[in-house]
Amino acid sequence: MTIVKHSATLHGHRTSITLEEPFWQELRSIAQSRGMPLARLIAEVDDGRNPDGNLSSALRMYVLAWVKSHASATEKS
Numbered sequence: 001m002t003i004v005k006h007s008a009t010l011h012g013h014r015t016s017i018t019l020e021e022p023f024w025q026e027l028r029s030i031a032q033s034r035g036m037p038l039a040r041l042i043a044e045v046d047d048g049r050n051p052d053g054n055l056s057s058a059l060r061m062y063v064l065a066w067v068k069s070h071a072s073a074t075e076k077s
Helices: 021-034 038-048 055-076
Strands: 003-010 013-020
Touching: 003 021, 003 038, 013 021, 013 055, 021 038, 021 055, 038 055
Parallel strands: none
Antiparallel strands: 003 013
């Protein structure tokens, strides 16, 4: 599985984020479905994460929660 390293500016500071390609694709899809830039979504996840945690891990958990919540909504339909 390909791991991709990206840089983002969060609150005026550059940071590196390393994620597997499927997570990047899903983050882009989530941002698009929410009508926001990817950078804003990443900043939102960063703002809500445990300060002792890792941003890449927080992004993976966000994607997992999003996919699970939308899978549950689809099953209930």
